Every structure is written in structure tokens, then in C-alpha cells.
Amino acid sequence: MDPDSIRTAERVPHGGETDRDLLDFSANTNPRIPDGVEAVYADALEDARRYPDDEYIDFRAAAARFVGCEPDDVIPTPGGLAAIRLAVESTLEPGDEALVPYPSFGEYAREVRLQGARPRFVRYDDLFDLEDEGLESAALAIVCTPNNPTGEAADPDELAAFAARCERADTTLLVDEAFLGFTDLPSAALRARDRDLENVIVARSLTKLFGLPGLRAGFAVATGERRDALETARRAWSLGTPAARVGAYCLRQDEFVRETRERVASERERLRDALSERFDVHPSDAPYLLCNVGDRDVDRVIESARERGVAIRDATTFRGLESHVRVAVEDREANDRLLAALDVRGDRD
Missing domain, CATH: 3.40.640.10 (Type I PLP-dependent aspartate aminotransferase-like (Major domain))
Structure with a gap:
């Protein structure tokens, strides 16, 4: 690294919520892990010596x-x-x-x-x-x-x-x-x-x-x-x-990957359809959706969701975005909580 550049550099904001009482939709991670991970991790601890x-x-x-x-x-x-x-x-x-x-x-x-x-x-x-x-x-x-x-x-x-x-x-x-x-x-x-x-x-x-x-x-x-x-x-x-x-x-968990891709694709489309009732939602191939909140106040949208127990990502920190939030795609139950926190009725049957 260049020492002079380090002195003038700044940190970059990211998603991820430290308050464990909030349902975190600000970071785009799978809400599930493969079966057997705990045993593999435990077996590795002794060798970690x-x-x-x-x-x-x-x-x-x-x-x-x-x-x-x-x-x-x-x-x-x-x-x-x-x-x-x-x-x-x-x-x-x-x-x-x-x-x-x-x-x-x-x-x-x-x-x-x-x-x-x-x-x-x-x-x-x-x-x-x-x-x-x-x-x-x-x-x-x-x-x-x-x-x-x-x-x-x-x-x-x-x-x-x-x-x-x-x-x-x-x-x-x-x-x-x-x-x-x-x-x-x-x-x-x-x-x-x-x-x-x-x-x-x-x-x-x-x-x-x-x-x-x-x-x-x-x-x-x-x-x-x-x-x-x-x-x-x-x-x-x-x-x-x-x-x-x-x-x-x-x-090597091929079945877990296959099931994850299917679930994310299905839930992403369901979420996008529901969120489109209120926001302009960007097409996505990823486990997240970018939403333009229009003339609504971004901070108020985020704070309102937090008051209802859900953390979403302030996307105005991304270059070129001024009226956007980003939400992760989780499992069906969590996604329904997101929709409720954003005052979106959607299809929750």
C-alpha cells in the first residue's frame, strides 16, 4: 500500500446489523447453513492448536x-x-x-x-x-x-x-x-x-x-x-x-446450493412483486433487491422499519444513488416480516 494514501483514506459503510433484537435485512447472507457444519467446525478446533x-x-x-x-x-x-x-x-x-x-x-x-x-x-x-x-x-x-x-x-x-x-x-x-x-x-x-x-x-x-x-x-x-x-x-x-x-x-454441498438458489429465486420474485406496490424495484439476479423510495425520506423509511424490528440497508451510501434502500431476500417467514415493516401487504398466504 501507499503510505501517503493510507493517511487520507476513509472507511466505507456496509450493511450488517449489530442489534440482535432486529431482523437483519441490511446484509445479503443466506439465513440457512448446510447441515453438518457444526460438527466439521468442532472437529477442526483440536487441529487449530x-x-x-x-x-x-x-x-x-x-x-x-x-x-x-x-x-x-x-x-x-x-x-x-x-x-x-x-x-x-x-x-x-x-x-x-x-x-x-x-x-x-x-x-x-x-x-x-x-x-x-x-x-x-x-x-x-x-x-x-x-x-x-x-x-x-x-x-x-x-x-x-x-x-x-x-x-x-x-x-x-x-x-x-x-x-x-x-x-x-x-x-x-x-x-x-x-x-x-x-x-x-x-x-x-x-x-x-x-x-x-x-x-x-x-x-x-x-x-x-x-x-x-x-x-x-x-x-x-x-x-x-x-x-x-x-x-x-x-x-x-x-x-x-x-x-x-x-x-x-x-x-461440496450441492443439494444445499441447489435448494438455496431455488428458494432465493422464488422468494425474490414474490418480494419484488409485493414491494413494487410501493416502490420502484430494480430487477435482480441476486439475493437482494434495490428499491427506489421516490420522494419519501430514506431515513424515515429506514427508521420506520427499525421501529418494527427490521433493519434495511441505506443505499444512498452507494455512489449515484439518492433515494434508495436495499433489502436482502431471506426465507418466507422473515420476508413477510419485512413486508409488514414496510407497510406492504403483498401475498403472505
Whole structure:
């Protein structure tokens, strides 16, 4: 990191509610976890008295199977954000330019600035339309799919074509797939491998899909020189033993993943139909919905929901959004409580 940039950097607001008396719709995590996780975690505790095996052979194998890459291409990290930081700091130097989508995850611009580089903001849905000259000036381009907070997933063919254009421009492409596991879309890592593209770095988070955000487990995927750079730069013992064991176990729970995708898709559409009675709701492929509250006061909408026991995300903290909130997609009972807290009748039969 660039020391001068650190001195002027600021923290970024996120979802997540610390008040356990509130039903938390501000963070987009699965309300369920796979059966058997507790036993795997308990069994790992005794081995946690020793340093982890820094090779993480089983974790890499499970992650590679999940996204469709080779185990050696997997770089274990303590969460998806750690994978993003590792990619950014191994790519950018002070003075470099990075293409950062908006509205999107606020940590992208922060990580770019921490390296002393400059973010150039581009509308997330305009990124693939950039002229080649716009790519050539950038050392890094970032794509979030599904995009957070809007929820739209990038078309895999369009993303692959954009990755090829980035490679011709000598631009590294970082693809954040934190929520892609909630869909059945292929990983950019698979498409990059099929097309022999070595400029792509994929960041994955396990803990959203498997309902364990406090576990801090994730990974990056890359090939060639970029893979070597990430592997060299990653911290030793980058995953604790419980995180590595539970992560590998979860990544093999195919039935849990299938059921989660079906439930999220069904409940998301039910929620969207209901919320559309009161708000302008953005289409989404993700486990969350972005709602434009119009001329209502955002703070009052949020506070009113809190008074009824539900926390929702203030989306005005995302660049370019001024009248929005974001809500997670939970299970049916919780979703009905959300609708009641937002004064939406909907279909709760």
C-alpha cells in the first residue's frame, strides 16, 4: 500500500446489523447453513492448536470443483474482500488508473486509492461499451456480477468478450463474484480458462452463500503470471483451520446450493412483486433487491422499519444513488416480516 494514501483514506459503510433484537435485512447472507457444519467446525478446533497446512490442498480442490478451474489456480483468502485487496495490491502502482463501476461495492475505490492509484468511475452497465482507448489507459478494470447493489448479473458471453478486450489492452480484469453462487451462471474463471485468458482474476466469497459471514473464507482464481503473483503475495496461513475445513465442506454441498438458489429465486420474485406496490424495484439476479423510495425520506423509511424490528440497508451510501434502500431476500417467514415493516401487504398466504 501507499503510505501517503493510507493517511487520507476513509472507511466505507456496509450493511450488517449489530442489534440482535432486529431482523437483519441490511446484509445479503443466506439465513440457512448446510447441515453438518457444526460438527466439521468442532472437529477442526483440536487441529487449530497447530498452524494450518499452508498448501490448503483440500480447500483448493473443493473450490476448483465449485467454479470449474484447476486446484493450483485457487488462492485461499480470509473472505472475498481479502481476495479483492490481494488482486488490487498485486496489480496497481501509485499513479495507475483503475476502472471502477458505480453504483457498486464501495471497497473497490477504497482499495484502489490505498495503493495510490486513481479510480475512474464508469456506470456499471456502461463498462462493457468502453472504447479500446479507455481500456488502454487503465491498469485494472473491475466488474461485479451480480452487481451490488443493483443485483444484475453480467451476461457470461459479454463478460468473456470484455475480458478478451482487456487482455489486448494489457488491462487486468478483476471479477467480483461474491454473489454469483446464488445463480447457476458460470464463473468468469471457467470462461477465462476456456479462452486461454491470463489477465482475469476472480474473487469469490463463500460465507454469503453458506450463511457464515463471520467465518471469513474466500478465494481468488487466476492463471499464469497473475496467479503466481497472487500466490507469492498472499499471507502465510491465509485461512484458519476451521475456516478451511468448513469452507471445503460447504463447497461440496450441492443439494444445499441447489435448494438455496431455488428458494432465493422464488422468494425474490414474490418480494419484488409485493414491494413494487410501493416502490420502484430494480430487477435482480441476486439475493437482494434495490428499491427506489421516490420522494419519501430514506431515513424515515429506514427508521420506520427499525421501529418494527427490521433493519434495511441505506443505499444512498452507494455512489449515484439518492433515494434508495436495499433489502436482502431471506426465507418466507422473515420476508413477510419485512413486508409488514414496510407497510406492504403483498401475498403472505
